[in-house]
Amino acid sequence: MIILKYAADIAAAINRSGNDNQLIGFVPTMGALHEGHISLVKKSRQVCGITVASIFINPTQFNNAEDLEKYPVTIEKDIYLLERTGCDILFLPDVREIYPNGTEINEHFDLGYLESILEGKYRPGHFQGVCQVVKRLLQIIKPTHLFLGQKDYQQCMVIKKLLALMHSDSKVVICPTLREENGLAMSSRNLRLNAMQKDRAAAIYRTLLFIQQNEGAIPGVLKEDAGKKLEENDFIVDYVEIANAADLRTVEEWESRGLVALIAASINGVRLIDNILLSE
Numbered sequence: 001m002i003i004l005k006y007a008a009d010i011a012a013a014i015n016r017s018g019n020d021n022q023l024i025g026f027v028p029t030m031g032a033l034h035e036g037h038i039s040l041v042k043k044s045r046q047v048c049g050i051t052v053a054s055i056f057i058n059p060t061q062f063n064n065a066e067d068l069e070k071y072p073v074t075i076e077k078d079i080y081l082l083e084r085t086g087c088d089i090l091f092l093p094d095v096r097e098i099y100p101n102g103t104e105i106n107e108h109f110d111l112g113y114l115e116s117i118l119e120g121k122y123r124p125g126h127f128q129g130v131c132q133v134v135k136r137l138l139q140i141i142k143p144t145h146l147f148l149g150q151k152d153y154q155q156c157m158v159i160k161k162l163l164a165l166m167h168s169d170s171k172v173v174i175c176p177t178l179r180e181e182n183g184l185a186m187s188s189r190n191l192r193l194n195a196m197q198k199d200r201a202a203a204i205y206r207t208l209l210f211i212q213q214n215e216g217a218i219p220g221v222l223k224e225d226a227g228k229k230l231e232e233n234d235f236i237v238d239y240v241e242i243a244n245a246a247d248l249r250t251v252e253e254w255e256s257r258g259l260v261a262l263i264a265a266s267i268n269g270v271r272l273i274d275n276i277l278l279s280e
């Protein structure tokens with residue numbers, strides 16, 4: 001695996017790689033890698049002739065300074081995992097390389113209502129920061145395929161919207177959420193939980209399954225019961241939502257197909273998100 005810090009070196013490295021099918025897969029991450037991230041790299045290797053991963057903790061997408069400060073860093077292990085999985089290139093830029101003109105946001109991405117609901121509502125400015133960094137990374141790497149995790153469901157939709165705004169024809173491949181044995185979605189932030197908290201945190205997934213098992217009940221009642229289950233497990237709940245899977249508009253009545261349940265909640269100051277597709 002080649003590790004590059006400078007954007008200017010990426011194109012030459014991709015050209016030199018002897019890419020046989022001309023497809024360039026890209027897996028953007030913020031590091032502290034786990035098997036969920038690695039599953040995206042594996043998928044990219046199945047589809048594309050060359051796989052580029054990036055590790056960059058993007059300051060502009062953190063709406064909470066403490067969250068940024070406490071974001072876990074495990075770079076040596078990350079490099080080992082990527083190398084072992086057969087990733088071809090790791091792009092490891094510093095902040096100046098991504099933001100040569102500073103981190104002030106000077107471009108506004110028109111994400112429509114996606115920006116004012118769920119994660120957009122609870123993390124103001126977050127998706128503008130995501131778009132800023134992803135746009136820059138796409139311009140540097142020019143991937144044909146972008147591999148993203150379903151765990152960040154709304155982010156997948158935002159990035160699809162960004163690609164449309166950029167008139168990019170990169171394809172988005174959404175990969176399933178990998179989970180711990182107890183059902184807890186793998187997340188870099190789980191590193192901030194001890195074993196007991198991780199056990200409790202599995203309540204998020206159990207609650208999503210509870211919603212799935214009760215499909216057909218009145219969404220308002222179901223969401224309230226789900227919220228109580230989380231609170232019983234020491235969570236502070238931002239939202240439990242049932243929405244149309246295609247556009248994330250919330251539903252008041254049960255629709256027979258294509259819904260998604262989404263949860264964001266904090267345990268011990270660590271904010272976790274997860275979701276499950278319903279009525280498939």
Ligand code: AMP
Nearest residue numbers: 029030031036148149151152177178186
């Ligand atoms: P992050 O490093 O958290 O920004 O995540 C980088 C990419 O990995 C995003 O596309 C995430 O959706 C994806 N990802 C994070 N957790 C998981 C997981 N448990 N399973 C699959 N993909 C994941």
